[in-house]
Amino acid sequence: xxxxxxxxxxxxxxxxxxxxxxxxxxxxxxxxxxxxxxxxxxxxxxxxxxxxxxxxxxxxxxxxxxxxxxxxxxxxxxxxxxxxxxxxxxxxxxxxxxxxxxxxxxxxxxxxxxxxxxxxxxxxxxxxxxxxxxxxxxxxxxxxxxxxxxxxxxxxxxxxxxxxxxxxxxxxxxxxxxxxxxxxxxxxxxxxxxxxxxxxxxxxxxxxxxxxxxxxxxxxxxxxxxxxxxxxxxxxxxxxxxxxxxxxxxxxxxxxxxxxxxxxxxxxxxxxxxxxxxxxxxxxxxxxxxxxxxxxxxxxxxxxxxxxxxxxxxxxxxxxxxxxxxxxxxxxxxxxxxxxxxxxxxxxxxxxxxxxxxxxx
Ligand code: NAD
Numbered sequence: 001x002x003x004x005x006x007x008x009x010x011x012x013x014x015x016x017x018x019x020x021x022x023x024x025x026x027x028x029x030x031x032x033x034x035x036x037x038x039x040x041x042x043x044x045x046x047x048x049x050x051x052x053x054x055x056x057x058x059x060x061x062x063x064x065x066x067x068x069x070x071x072x073x074x075x076x077x078x079x080x081x082x083x084x085x086x087x088x089x090x091x092x093x094x095x096x097x098x099x100x101x102x103x104x105x106x107x108x109x110x111x112x113x114x115x116x117x118x119x120x121x122x123x124x125x126x127x128x129x130x131x132x133x134x135x136x137x138x139x140x141x142x143x144x145x146x147x148x149x150x151x152x153x154x155x156x157x158x159x160x161x162x163x164x165x166x167x168x169x170x171x172x173x174x175x176x177x178x179x180x181x182x183x184x185x186x187x188x189x190x191x192x193x194x195x196x197x198x199x200x201x202x203x204x205x206x207x208x209x210x211x212x213x214x215x216x217x218x219x220x221x222x223x224x225x226x227x228x229x230x231x232x233x234x235x236x237x238x239x240x241x242x243x244x245x246x247x248x249x250x251x252x253x254x255x256x257x258x259x260x261x262x263x264x265x266x267x268x269x270x271x272x273x274x275x276x277x278x279x280x281x282x283x284x285x286x287x288x289x290x291x292x293x294x295x296x297x298x299x300x301x302x303x304x305x306x307x308x309x310x311x312x313x314x315x316x317x318x319x320x321x322x323x324x325x326x327x328x329x330x331x332x333x334x335x336x337x338x339x340x341x342x343x344x345x346x347x348x349x350x351x352x353x354x355x356x357x358x359x360x361x
Pocket of ligand 1: 014018073074075076077078090093262263280282283284285286287288289294295296297299337
């Protein structure tokens with residue numbers, strides 16, 4: 001029998017509400033597939049600052065390092081905004097990403113037919129869109145050295161960032177890209193700016209070389225400026241996109257907004273080994289609606305589906321969760337963020353329960 005241990009970190013704001021619903025789905029799906037789970041819940045972010053004075057205790061970090069996967073809600077909120085940067089809630093996220101070595105960020109953007117009107121794009125353009133952006137998370141422009149702002153003798157200033165990638169860094173994210181593409185339509189698009197940036201000339205060369213190990217996956221390349229245009233012109237042409245940190249940051253937000261609903265979007269961040277993985281919604285702690293019971297739990301529930309797919313190799317369990325979400329949306333249940341005329345508006349827990357019933361159906 002499969003057995004997994006999961007660190008559950010609800011965090012702040014709506015975090016506890018949405019994670020509560022997602023945990024029910026996690027247990028139910030595992031149970032039906034004969035998989036045992038050890039769930040260990042802990043405080044993180046602002047909740048941890050209030051209780052212990054730090055956003056991430058060493059013992060919680062240890063817990064995540066010992067676990068097979070981490071399920072995170074969200075961290076942060078106005079209450080902690082005045083604190084020094086070194087102990088802000090968001091530090092917990094950065095520390096987790098660093099210590100777990102999470103270098104690959106997977107962000108799907110899928111259009112649900114029943115939510116097609118939430119998008120700002122025309123239905124005929126986005127109908128059927130199902131894209132996965134795989135973004136390198138620990139290298140490139142955001143981390144490259146040298147960086148900084150210096151004063152020049154003439155009194156002006158000079159700002160510098162460095163886009164740098166080594167062959168091993170490109171190889172490992174490329175492999176994630178090919179592996180993910182294998183679980184989807186076996187098509188991988190690598191995005192770069194190889195006509196201008198030497199760093200991404202190397203990127204293209206290395207991705208192409210790694211591609212020889214995956215003859216079953218069809219690899220293509222596109223420049224980032226073109227990709228950003230194509231995403232709004234004809235997004236259906238895309239399936240899996242792999243790209244470096246800065247391009248991925250921008251393109252994954254652009255792809256996400258095709259769907260028009262932030263409460264629906266899950267994510268996974270993966271490290272070098274199977275037991276290094278964190279799953280979380282892409283949205284934040286939504287302090288404006290925290291405690292009102294109206295948050296949309298679907299992004300977190302779909303993050304659980306990703307956990308089954310990418311950490312536990314339980315694709316059937318993942319599909320069942322995705323189908324249950326789709327069915328509940330099809331019958332017209334909506335949380336307030338995705339409300340529509342004629343649809344039935346439900347609370348966070350009612351949405352969670354409806355998905356659970358559909359799953360257990
Ligand atoms: P946000 O994503 O929390 O909220 C943006 C808007 O979307 C708000 O109006 C909110 O009510 C709505 N929203 C978000 N998720 C929703 C859901 N599941 N259901 C219904 N409505 C939802 O972004 P923000 O307001 O810019 O940030 C709030 C706090 O969250 C800040 O402290 C920020 O630093 C933090 N944050 C955390 C993470 C994270 O933990 N990964 C990510 C982004 C922001």
